[in-house]
Amino acid sequence: MDTMAAIKQTFFQECEEQLAELEDGLLTIEREEGDLETINAVFRAVHSIKGGAGAFGLDELVRFAHTFETTLDGMRSGTVDSSPQIIKLMLRSADILADLVRFSRDGGDMDHARVAQMAEELTRAGGHAPEAVAVAAPAPFLAAPGEPDEFGFAPTPVTFDFASEAPAEPGVDEFGFAPVMIDFDEFIAADAAAPHVIDVRFRPKPELYAKANDALRLLRELGRLGEMEVSCDRSDLPALSELDPEGAYFVWNISIANADEAAVREIFEFVEFDCDLEISTRVSGIDEEQAAETVRDVLAQVAAQETVANLPPVADAFVAAPIEPVAAIPAPEAPVKAAQPASSSGQQPAPAAAAAQQGGSTIRVDLDRVDRLIDLVGELVINQSMLAQRVMEAGIARLSDVAVGLDDLEQLTREIQDSVMAIRAQPVRPIFQRMSRVVREVADMTGKSVRLLTEGENCEVDKTVIERLADPLTHMIRNAIDHGLETPEERIKVGKPEQGVVRMIAAHRSGRVVIEVSDDGAGIDRARVRQIAVNKGIIEEDAALTDAEIDDLIFAPGFSTADAISDVSGRGVGMDVVRRSIQALGGRITITSRPGLGTTFTLSLPLTLAVLDGMVVTVAGQTLVVPLSAIVETLQPKPSDVHNLGDNARVISIRGAFLPLLDVGAVLGYRSEEGDPLNSVAVMVETENQSQCALLVDGIIGQQQVVIKSLETNYGHVFGVAAATILGDGRVAVILDVDAIVAGSRSDQARADANRKRSAA
Amino acid sequence: MNQVFEQDVASRSELIAFRLGEQEFCVDIMSVRDIRGWTPTTPLPHSSDYVKGVINLRGAVLPVVDLAARLGFDPAEPSARHVIIITQVGNQTIGLLVDAVSDILTVNSSAIQATPNVASELARAFMKGVIAIEGRMISLIALDNVLTQNQPGQGLLN
Numbered sequence: 001m002d003t004m005a006a007i008k009q010t011f012f013q014e015c016e017e018q019l020a021e022l023e024d025g026l027l028t029i030e031r032e033e034g035d036l037e038t039i040n041a042v043f044r045a046v047h048s049i050k051g052g053a054g055a056f057g058l059d060e061l062v063r064f065a066h067t068f069e070t071t072l073d074g075m076r077s078g079t080v081d082s083s084p085q086i087i088k089l090m091l092r093s094a095d096i097l098a099d100l101v102r103f104s105r106d107g108g109d110m111d112h113a114r115v116a117q118m119a120e121e122l123t124r125a126g127g128h129a130p131e132a133v134a135v136a137a138p139a140p141f142l143a144a145p146g147e148p149d150e151f152g153f154a155p156t157p158v159t160f161d162f163a164s165e166a167p168a169e170p171g172v173d174e175f176g177f178a179p180v181m182i183d184f185d186e187f188i189a190a191d192a193a194a195p196h197v198i199d200v201r202f203r204p205k206p207e208l209y210a211k212a213n214d215a216l217r218l219l220r221e222l223g224r225l226g227e228m229e230v231s232c233d234r235s236d237l238p239a240l241s242e243l244d245p246e247g248a249y250f251v252w253n254i255s256i257a258n259a260d261e262a263a264v265r266e267i268f269e270f271v272e273f274d275c276d277l278e279i280s281t282r283v284s285g286i287d288e289e290q291a292a293e294t295v296r297d298v299l300a301q302v303a304a305q306e307t308v309a310n311l312p313p314v315a316d317a318f319v320a321a322p323i324e325p326v327a328a329i330p331a332p333e334a335p336v337k338a339a340q341p342a343s344s345s346g347q348q349p350a351p352a353a354a355a356a357q358q359g360g361s362t363i364r365v366d367l368d369r370v371d372r373l374i375d376l377v378g379e380l381v382i383n384q385s386m387l388a389q390r391v392m393e394a395g396i397a398r399l400s401d402v403a404v405g406l407d408d409l410e411q412l413t414r415e416i417q418d419s420v421m422a423i424r425a426q427p428v429r430p431i432f433q434r435m436s437r438v439v440r441e442v443a444d445m446t447g448k449s450v451r452l453l454t455e456g457e458n459c460e461v462d463k464t465v466i467e468r469l470a471d472p473l474t475h476m477i478r479n480a481i482d483h484g485l486e487t488p489e490e491r492i493k494v495g496k497p498e499q500g501v502v503r504m505i506a507a508h509r510s511g512r513v514v515i516e517v518s519d520d521g522a523g524i525d526r527a528r529v530r531q532i533a534v535n536k537g538i539i540e541e542d543a544a545l546t547d548a549e550i551d552d553l554i555f556a557p558g559f560s561t562a563d564a565i566s567d568v569s570g571r572g573v574g575m576d577v578v579r580r581s582i583q584a585l586g587g588r589i590t591i592t593s594r595p596g597l598g599t600t601f602t603l604s605l606p607l608t609l610a611v612l613d614g615m616v617v618t619v620a621g622q623t624l625v626v627p628l629s630a631i632v633e634t635l636q637p638k639p640s641d642v643h644n645l646g647d648n649a650r651v652i653s654i655r656g657a658f659l660p661l662l663d664v665g666a667v668l669g670y671r672s673e674e675g676d677p678l679n680s681v682a683v684m685v686e687t688e689n690q691s692q693c694a695l696l697v698d699g700i701i702g703q704q705q706v707v708i709k710s711l712e713t714n715y716g717h718v719f720g721v722a723a724a725t726i727l728g729d730g731r732v733a734v735i736l737d738v739d740a741i742v743a744g745s746r747s748d749q750a751r752a753d754a755n756r757k758r759s760a761a
Numbered sequence: 762m763n764q765v766f767e768q769d770v771a772s773r774s775e776l777i778a779f780r781l782g783e784q785e786f787c788v789d790i791m792s793v794r795d796i797r798g799w800t801p802t803t804p805l806p807h808s809s810d811y812v813k814g815v816i817n818l819r820g821a822v823l824p825v826v827d828l829a830a831r832l833g834f835d836p837a838e839p840s841a842r843h844v845i846i847i848t849q850v851g852n853q854t855i856g857l858l859v860d861a862v863s864d865i866l867t868v869n870s871s872a873i874q875a876t877p878n879v880a881s882e883l884a885r886a887f888m889k890g891v892i893a894i895e896g897r898m899i900s901l902i903a904l905d906n907v908l909t910q911n912q913p914g915q916g917l918l919n
Contacts, residue, residue: 099850192800270880377819378820379819379820382820394827398835434774502852576898598816622803622804623803667806668805668806668807670804709820709821709822710822711805711815711822713821713822713853714821714822714823714824714853714855715805715812715815715822715823715824715855715908718805718806718807718808719806720805720806720807721806723802724815724822726817726820726822727852730816730817731816732799732802732803732814732815732816732822733803734803734805734806
C-alpha cells in the first residue's frame with residue numbers, strides 16, 4: 001500500500017511536469033513559434049498523463065485526457081487547424097486537465113459539468129470544427145493519405161460505422177485510409193454494415209517489452225473484436241549468435257473481420273510509441289482486387305511468411321521469444337550459442353538514459369536535507385571567518401603560508417555557500433506559467449482580450465520565495481486586467497490595439513530579484529483615486545499629494561477603485577494585502593503609472609529567505625542589524641535639523657518634512673539616556689504602513705548579507721527584535737524589527753517598557 | 762561515586778555538580794549537551810536581569826541564564842574562569858552560567874531528599890531536592906522553571 005502511494009506520488013509529480021510542458025508547448029504554438037515537434041511534445045504530455053491515470057484507475061482523468069489527446073492528434077496530423085480559437089480552447093482544456101489531476105491527488109469534487117462541456121467542445125473542435133472542414137474541403141479525395149476521411153463524409157447523408165461511432169478520431173491514420181478514399185464511390189454505396197477486414201501490421205520495438213507490455217495480450221484483445229487471422233513474420237530474426245536477447249524481431253500481420261477500427265486502435269493505444277503500427281481497412285467482397293493487392297503488398301514485405309495459424313499457438317511460441325530466446329525460439333537450424341549479454345546490457349540502458357537526458361538530468365531531494373546542508377555551510381562560513389580573525393589576532397604575517405591558505409579557504413567556502421544556495425533556487429517559470437492561466441480566466445470573466453508576455457522565466461529565486469509569490473502575483477495580474485486594461489471598445493476608441501498586453505518580467509538586479517508586472521492600459525486615474533481616498537477618509541480633503549503619493553494610495557488598506565465589486569478583484573483587500581505579503585518576504589513594491597500608457601508594479605525581492613541584506617550598525621556598544629529593505633536613506637543630522645517636540649519626544653526635519661526621531665539604544669533599553677543626535681547617524685526607515693521614521697544609531701559599520709537565525713527556538717519573542725544572526729566574529733547580533741520599534745514608540749509601549757526597566761534596575 | 766547501590770541500577774542517576782559561590786548544585790547529566798568556557802554574550806533588549814544574553818553554539822542561537830541571579834543570589838561577574846553548561850530543557854537549549862563544574866556524581870534516587878523547608882521560597886522553586894555526599898550538601902536543580910518568560914511583578918520571582 002505504501003509502495004503504491006509512493007508510486008502514485010511520483011505519478012502526480014510527473015503530472016505536474018507534464019502539465020507544465022503541455023502549457024509551455026501550447027503557448028509556444030500560440031505564439032506561432034511551434035513546429036511539429038512542439039505539437040508532438042504536447043501530445044506526449046497528455047498521453048503520458050492518460051497512461052499513468054489509467055494505471056491508477058482515475059477514470060474521469062483518463063476520459064478527459066483521451067478526448068483532449070484525440071483533438072491534439074487531429075492537430076498533429078493536420079486535420080485540426082491550430083487557429084487561435086483552438087489553441088485557446090486547448091489552453092482551457094489544459095487548465096481542466098490540471099484541475100482533474102489536482103482533484104485526483106487531493107480529493108475534492110470536480111465540476112463534472114464543466115469537464116463534460118469542455119470535453120464536448122474539444123470533440124467538436126476535433127471532429128467537425130468548421131475551419132478544419134474548410135481546410136480539408138477543397139481536395140478531399142486527391143489529398144495526401146494524411147488528409148481526413150471523415151470530413152469527406154461529413155456532408156453526405158450516409159454514415160458508416162467507424163466514422164459515426166468515433167467522430168473524435170479524426171485522421172488518426174496516415175496510411176490506412178488511403179484505399180478507402182480511392183474507393184469512395186463504392187464505399188458510399190455500400191451498406192454501413194458492409195463486411196470489411198482490418199489489416200494490422202504490428203512490429204513491436206524493444207521498448208515495448210522493456211515497459212512490461214506483452215504482444216500476446218494485445219493479440220488476445222484483438223481476437224475478441226472479431227474473427228482474426230494472425231501470421232508472424234520472422235524474417236528479421238537473426239542467427240542466434242547475433243541475437244540480442246532483449247531485442248524485438250517479430251512482426252505480426254493480423255486481419256480482423258468486421259471489427260471497428262477505433263476499437264483496434266484503442267487496443268494499441270498504450271503502446272503506440274513503442275511499436276510500428278499500420279492499420280488499414282479493406283472492404284471485403286466489394287473490392288477483392290484491392291484486398292488482394294494489399295495482401296500482395298504485405299507479402300512483398302514479408303520474405304518468408306509460412307505459417308498462417310490461429311492466434312494462440314503462434315502467440316505463445318513467439319511472444320515469449322524476445323524475452324527468453326534460448327528456450328522459446330522454434331528455430332532449430334540456428335546454432336545455439338551463448339546469447340550476447342554484453343549487447344543486451346549495453347542496449348538496455350540506452351532508452352532510459354535518453355529519457356533522462358530529455359528531461360534534463362535532475363534528482364528529487366528532500367527539502368529538509370538541502371536546508372540542513374545550507375545550515376551547515378552557514379556554520380562553515382562563520383567558522384572560517386572566525387579562524388581568519390584568530391589568525392590575524394595571533395599576529396601572523398599577511399603573506400605567510402597560513403594567511404594565504406586561509407584566503408584560499410575563504411574563497412572556497414564562499415563558493416560552496418553560493419552553490420548550496422543555488423540548490424534551493426528555482427526558476428520562476430512555474431509561477432509565470434500559473435499566471436498565464438490566471439490571465440486567461442480573468443480575461444474570460446471580464447470579456448477583455450489580453451495577451452501575457454513574459455520575460456526572464458529562467459531567473460532563479462529561492463523556492464520559499466517562489467511559493468509565497470503566487471498569491472501576490474495573482475492579485476496583481478487580476479488588478480492589471482480588471483482595473484488596468486480598458487475594455488476592447490475603449491481601447492479601439494483611443495487608438496490602441498484591441499488586445500491588451502500584460503507583461504511580466506523577472507530579472508536579477510544587484511543581489512535581488514526584480515519582478516515587473518505592467519499593463520498597457522489607461523494608467524491610474526489620479527483624480528478618481530484621490531476622490532475615493534478622501535471619501536473613505538484615508539486622506540484629508542485638502543492634502544497636498546504628489547502624483548506618486550496618489551498612486552501609492554491604492555496600497556492603502558480598504559481602498560478599492562472598482563465602482564462595482566466584481567468577482568475578479570475589487571473587494572478592497574487587494575493591493576494592501578499584496579504589499580504586506582511582499583514585505584513579509586523582505587521585499588518592496590513600487591508603482592509607476594503614466595496616464596493613458598499603463599501602470600507598472602515593480603517588486604524587489606531577496607533571493608532567499610535564509611539570508612537578509614542588512615546594514616550593520618552600532619548602538620550603545622552593541623552591534624545590530626537593520627534590514628536593508630526597510631531603509632530609505634541615512635544621514636548625519638545637523639543641529640538645526642533636530643527639534644524637541646513636547647516632553648521627551650524629538651523630530652528631525654528632512655527636506656521640510658518632520659519625522660519622529662527614535663533612539664534605538666533607548667527604545668531597546670540598552671541605555672537610559674537618549675543619544676546625542678549630532679554624534680549619531682539617522683537611519684530613515686519606512687514601515688509596512690508607509691509611515692517614515694528616523695532611527696538614531698551610533699554608527700554604521702557596513703552593509704552585509706546575514707544568515708537569519710531564529711530567536712524563538714530557544715528563547716522566545718523579544719520586542720523590537722525580528723531575529724538574530726551570527727556575525728563574522730562568531731558573536732550573535734540581533735536583527736531589528738523596524739515595524740515593531742516604530743509602532744511601539746507610537747503607543748509609547750516601548751518607552752514605558754524602558755522606563756519600567758530603568759526603575760527596576 | 763561512593764553511594765553506588767549495585768543492586769538498584771535502574772533508579773541510579775548521574776548528575777553534574779557545579780558551584781555557585783559557596784554552594785553546590787547539580788543537574789541531571791542527561792539534560793547536559795555541552796560544557797564550555799565563558800564567551801561574551803549579546804544582551805537582548807527588555808530581557809530579565811538573569812538572562813545574560815545569547816551566544817552562538819555551532820550555528821544555533823541560545824540564551825545564557827545567570828543561574829546565581831536566577832536563584833536570587835548576587836549576579837555573577839563573568840570571567841574566563843566561569844563555565845556555561847548547555848542544557849536541554851524541553852524543546853529549548855539554554856546555557857547556564859555557573860562558577861565552576863566540580864564533580865560528576867552517581868547517586869541512587871533514594872539518596873535524594875526533599876528540600877528542607879528553610880531555604881528561601883525563590884530558591885526552593887528551582888530545587889527538586891538535596892543530596893548529602895561526604896558531608897557536602899548538593900541541591901538538585903529543576904531546570905523546567907529556569908527560563909520561564911515571567912515578567913517581573915508576576916510569577917516565581919515574587
